[in-house]
């Protein structure tokens with residue numbers, strides 16, 4: 001082990017030999033981590049503050065050898081992470097930082113380019129355009145869509161709605177809302193279903209229309225936006241002198257993965273001249289399978305679409321792609337070229353497409369993941385997850401102890417434990433069940449509230465997940481349910 005003292009007079013980077021030694025060790029550690037991640041508890045069994053308590057409060061005055069730092073990483077940091085790459089990480093939306101993605105991130109860190117302008121990193125910018133166009137083709141979208149990469153879907157949705165604002169109210173660019181308030185009269189408003197992600201509200205407060213500028217449209221019993229209610233709400237706002245300008249439809253909502261009727265929503269948007277943004281952050285990746293894409297008819301009518309390859313396309317966080325046919329509006333909304341950033345090339349400069357100037361080299365990992373697995377390989381993996389979800393849903397449906405509480409169009413199952421007796425507190429039972437399974441360290445599931453009831457979400461989508469992980473989790477759910485029901489009966493009996 002290289003524990004050589006650090007050169008106190010040094011003014012440069014790590015010497016080449018030390019860098020190579022540290023990188024080699026880091027590579028070994030990363031590979032060991034990935035090979036053994038399934039044997040770790042998914043959630044670390046620690047209390048808040050436990051990690052900080054093991055680390056010195058003061059930063060070191062003198063540099064330390066990389067080996068010592070890597071030792072501390074291995075002992076103190078790595079075991080106390082929540083293991084998103086664990087095969088039984090079933091919470092939120094299951095994700096994978098896949099092998100080709102990890103390789104790409106390593107190289108992106110080494111090159112450390114900033115792809116704000118074509119000039120500042122030609123290959124990174126051109127690769128970004130190329131891989132976004134690959135995705136466009138994989139989703140069977142028309143050529144007008146141009147893509148770029150953001151950190152998260154929240155950012156992609158924010159810039160899409162800023163472009164929508166620019167299309168409808170170009171005066172806001174220079175005057176802001178206050179400057180155009182008098183000519184406007186009423187309020188600027190957008191629409192999304194009551195199941196839409198909170199990032200829509202966050203975008204609304206950031207672009208200055210406030211959360212009350214978001215009309216929440218009712219859903220049907222399958223949690224899909226009701227397009228008739230949408231049309232009514234738009235008409236109502238127009239009558240009141242307000243200014244509708246955008247609709248966010250969701251393809252794969254966060255709670256139940258329901259898909260809004262994009263075709264019918266697009267009808268309303270075209271008639272009313274509203275920007276249509278489709279939030280397909282999770283399910284958009286699966287739409288590279290034609291049979292899944294068929295669940296989203298009308299997607300090709302959107303002004304903008306967001307999908308997160310860092311969710312279900314096996315790219316390490318962060319990587320969110322915004323595809324838009326409103327590219328010019330997006331550029332007009334954000335382009336603001338300082339003299340020192342001016343260049344002569346007739347090229348796309350990604351800094352013109354959003355609030356940020358500096359941008360990480362995210363296209364590399366998307367490119368390597370698509371090349372390494374191939375489109376067919378990606379489809380095969382997604383179809384496997386779809387099959388696993390159907391299997392889990394069938395087993396839960398057939399069980400005495402459980403019921404499936406929403407349709408399962410993709411890889412996420414919403415279910416709930418049925419109480420043994422009528423009137424027993426099912427919400428408490430379901431929370432207790434999730435708590436027990438998460439404490440066991442064997443799987444990580446999340447509760448959510450749907451129609452005022454606590455339900456459990458089981459999201460499948462990690463490349464390490466095997467059928468045995470589904471079977472094992474089903475068995476664990478059944479035995480914990482029996483245990484909880486037994487306990488419930490005893491306490492009911494005790495009270496009688």
Ligand SMILES: *Cc1c(COP(=O)(O)O)cnc(C)c1O
Pocket residue numbers: 093151152153154155197199250252253254279280281282308320
């Ligand atoms: C995950 C998700 C988001 C938020 O994604 P971030 O990349 O974390 O901002 C938004 N909408 C939907 C439908 C999602 O599933």
